Amino acid sequence: MASVVFPDSFLEHTGGTREFDTAAACYRDLLTELKARWPDLTEILDRSAVAIDGQIYQDAFLEEIQPHSEVFFMARIEGG
Amino acid sequence: MAEAVDYKQIGTRPVRPDGVDKVTGRARFGADLILPNMVHGRVLRSPHAHARIKRIDLSPALEMEGVVAAISGADFPDIEGGEVGGEGGGTLGDVAKNIMARDKVVYHGHAVAAVAATSPALANAALEAIEVEYEPLPPVLDVLAAMEDDAVLVNENNFTQGxxxxxxxxxxxxxxxxxxxDLDEGFAAADLVIEREYQVPMAHQGYIEPHACVASIDETGRGSVWCCTQGHFEFRANTAKILNKDIADLKFIASEIGGxxxxxxVVYLEPLAVMLSEKCGHPVKMTMTREEVFRATGPTSGTVARVKLGVKNDGTITAADAWVAFEAGAFAGAPTMPGMMAIYAPYDIENFSVEVFDVLVNKPKVAxxxxxxxxxxxxxxxxxLDEAAIALDMDPLDLRMINAAEEGTQAPYGPKFPPIGFKACLEAAKAHPNYTKPVPEGAGRGVSAGFWFNxxxxxxxxxxxxENGTVMVIEGSPDIGGSRASMCLMAAETLGVEYDKVRAQVGDTESTGFCNVTGGSRTTFATGLAVTQACEDVIAECKKRAAMSWGVDEDQVEWQDGSAVPGPGVNADVNPMSLADLAGSAAKTGGPIQGRASVNAQGAGASFSVNFTDIAVDHDTGKTDVLSFTAIQDAGTAIHPAYVEGQMQGGAVQGLGWALNEEYVYDDNGVMENAGFLDYRIPVASDLPMIDTEIIEVPNPSHPYGVRGVGETPIVAPLAAVSNAVSRAVGKRLCDLPLSPPNVLAALDD
Incomplete structure (x- = not known):
């Protein structure tokens, strides 16, 4: 199972859950799982970035998640 | 996967293609366009930092001969929320209210009306004729005061998120x-605890070219806008949304840009010019004065930061705790999140916390x-960290090296770092001749690390x-820091042709595909990726055309040094076909040869830096003298090293200015007192030594040429490097910027 870690800003929508395991094979499937489990997360998920195994994606979609992947959600990066 | 290879074009330093036009004055910037029957737009700005608008009467202006249009907030559709897109903080609704006030002005200089007239002088006279009745309110200007429970509210409908x-x-x-x-556990394990409050002032980007645009809208509501922008596609989208128009009705053309x-x-003038032009039927030119740029366009946040740091005697950081309040200006959207995620990024710290606050004050909305x-x-x-190094009698580079992040370190914001170059930067700094030489007498040497995600x-x-085999690159990223040359270099490298056979052009919103803004150090990485893939598309097409010409299968053709050649084992008695050969025969093989690519580039590589500077301080006047400044940065592969060095030098100079002199000075009524370059003092050449640079090239594995991105990181480290140098020079910790002569003197006398 891959591990998923939420930042503090997610916790009010996940009832305090910060980490959980997933069997999702790609990011799209993970999103589906998260939105079904915590519908209040939908809006914040849609404007978050995600790091999968160290690689940061501003707009992930079909990126693969391996059984031992580490998935971190984070704020989107801007810049000047 | 990028590998260390000997490139033929990448890494060379050709003369910048826009250079001659810029130094001769031929380059056309935002204010240079003149159209037939063009009129001039001007903006009426609030004399109050905080007030309700009770009445606006435009009719006295409209009755003046030569005044062709006038608008105020009542002319704009109501917009609540909405995404700005690109890099803008806050909501589109806030941007709409920022460019034209509705029921309330929330900073001095806030736009309340705009006019268009046949001359700039007449437009200025028309502004004076507009009648505005205000109910002044007390302003809140200090970020800590604004956080108090009983503070005057900038926005009565603002509720804290998070x-x-x-x-x-x-x-x-x-x-x-x-x-x-566990912070408690971490601080309990520390041998030394440093606890301080630091202040950084609000500062402006200080671009030399003021905002400017020309809008020409016809009677159907369609038309074009020429403007200086970092992202004409997003300017088009935001202008259309703010005016409730179809983005397909507007064409945006990016001019050359002066910073x-x-x-x-973010937009300021463009929606106003479009509305004025639509109302009057003339093209409308709008340009800001320098004073308007200072009073009404986005500075960056001033901050108050409280930091507590725990370290062991061997230099290991055991805990770090930070509390940072950011001035957002009058609308939400300070860069709290990236600031929060960046603060500890260069280090591997087990126990940490950082809390950030986006705080409204009656100042311009930050950008x-x-x-x-x-x-x-x-x-x-x-x-x-510098104070800890002094207390531990440890070299500040060594302290950072002990705690430095590397590949596999869990970044404070979550993921493990892929290959990064922070330790390489520290090693390069330690070995640099500017660091191995003694600190000049009377000076202090300050060190700092920098970081940006990209x-x-x-x-x-x-x-x-x-037709002759030369190459035209068309892309949609406004060229701010030399991206056209970088695109040409990557195209030349990929196609296997010489640099001088390639030209690049920034297309308008109707002649090329969508591009996000030039910013965030993304253009060489992301648009470069699109250019590289488009070149691969061209190569595939060229191999197909050559196969057609030779009567062989496509997979029997290879691409070498800019030519199609028969692959191994092919018995075809043919000569290689160059791009010129293939273009010359294109009419017979299927028509013009083109390639294209669109990407949503992922996998940007973080860029770390180390800066150090020697600064002398005159104890009688408080004046500082920057004796040397050295910037070392992991840029990934440097496509055009001279541009990379230019970015590093430019960021260093902006950071020096911010650290030493730049600040917004307000009176008690919220009126900025130094809204001009005479009083808002950016560095000039005579203030500065040569900024020495050293590029570290740890390739980004997610880019075909290893590009990371350069432009953001260079401004990060100079602030602390300067603070640390001045503090060491005077033997006293100076925590608040800018370290201008009066501030240094006051601190020494304190």
Whole structure:
């Protein structure tokens, strides 16, 4: 199972859950799982970035998640 | 996967293609366009920092001969929320209210009306004729005062995001927190604890070219806008949304740009010019004065940061705790999140916490400025580290090396770092001749690290092969820091042709595919990726055409040094076909040769830096003298090293200015007192030594040529490097910027 870690800003929508395991094979499937489990997360998920195994994606979609992947959600990066 | 290879074009330093036009004055900037029957737009701005608008009467202006249009907030559709897109903080609704006030002005210089007239002088006279009745309100200008429970509210409908049960309006727009480990345990394990408060002032991006645009809208509501912008696609989208128009009705053309640094990623004049032009039927030119730029366009946030740092005697950081309040200006959207995620990024720290606050004050709405948020937060932490190094009698580079992040380190914001070059930067600094030489007498040497994530986002590119085999690159990223040359170099490398056979052009919104703003150090990475892929598309097409000419299968053709050649084992008695040969026979093989690519580039590589500077201080006057400044940065592969060095030098100079002199000075009524370059003092050549640079090239494995991105990181480290140098020079910790002569003197006398 891959591990998923939420930042503090997610916790009010996940009832305090910060980490959980997933069997999702790609990011799209993970999103589906998260939105079904915590519908209040939908809006914040849609404007978050995600790091999968160290690689940061501003707009992930079909990126693969391996059984031992580490998935971190984070704020989107801007810049000047 | 990028590998260390000997490139033929990448890494060379051709003369910049826009250079001659810029130094001769031929280059056309935002204010240079003149159209037939063009009129001139001007903006009426609030004389109050905080007031209700009770009445606006435009009719006296409209009755003046030569005044062709006038508008106020009542002419704009109501917009609430909505995404700005690109890099803008806050909501589109806030941007709409920022460019034209509705029922309330929330900073001095806030736009309340605009006119168009047949001459600039007449437009200025028309502004004086407009009648506005205000009910002045007390302004709140100090970020800490604004956070008090009984503070005057900038926005009575603002409720804090990021806290539970925010049932009372507040000037705190949002709260964010990042934490790991156990702070109590970490501080208990420390041999030394440093605890300080640091202040960084609000500062402007200081681009030389003021905002300017020309809008020409016809009677159907369609037309074109020429403007200086970092992102004409997003300017088009935001202008259309603010005016409730179809984006397909507007064409945006990016002019040459005289600096942006993040400040030209959001609209100010463009929606006003479009509305005025639509009302009067003339093209409308609008340009800001320097004073307007200071009073009404996005500076970056001033901050108050409290840092507590715990270290062991061997230099190991055991805990770090930070609290940082950001001035957002009058609308939410300070760069709290990137500042929060950046503060500890160079280090491997087990126990940490950082809490950030986005706070409304009656000042201009902040906009992005190079690495938004990181210079402020990292200034605080890097100063605390320096104080720890002094207390431990340890070289400040060694202290950082002991704690340095590397590949596999869990970044404070979550993921493990892929290959990064922070340790390489530290090693290069330690070995640099500017560091191995003694500190000059009377000076202090300050060290700091810098960091930025870098980003990818969306880009498009097309490649057209001209009839003679020369190459035209068309892409949609406004060229702020030399991207056209970098695109040409990557195209030449990929196609296997010489640099001088390639030209690049920034297309308008109707002639090329969508590109996000030029910013976030994304253009060479993301648009470069699109250009590279478009070139691969061209190569595939060329191999197909050659196969057709030779009567062989496509997979029997290879591409070498700019030519199609028969692959091994092919018995065809043919000569290689160059791009010129293929273009010359294109009419017979299927028509013009083109390639294109669109990407949403992922996998941007973080860029770390180490800066150090020697600064002497005159103890009688407080004047500082920057004796040397050395910037070392992991840029990934340097496509055009001279441009990379230019970015590093430019960021260093902006950071020096911010650290030493730049600040917004307000009177008690919220009126900025130094809204001009005479009083808002950016560095000039005579203030500066040569900025020495050293590029570290740890390739980004997610880019075909290893590009990371350069432009954000260079402004991060100078603030703390300067603070640390001056503090060491005077033998006293100076925590607040700018370290201008009066501030240094006051601190010495304190």
């Amino acid at each position: 806290v539970e049960n925010a049932d009372k309006p507040s000037n705190v727009a949002a709260v964010g927190k990042l934490a790991r480990g 942006g640094f993040g400040g030209k990623t 992005a400025y190079r690495a938004p948020g990181a210079p402020q937060t990292m200034h605080a932490f890097e100063c605390a 980003i990818g986002m969306q880009s498009s590119a097309e490649i057209n092969i001209n």
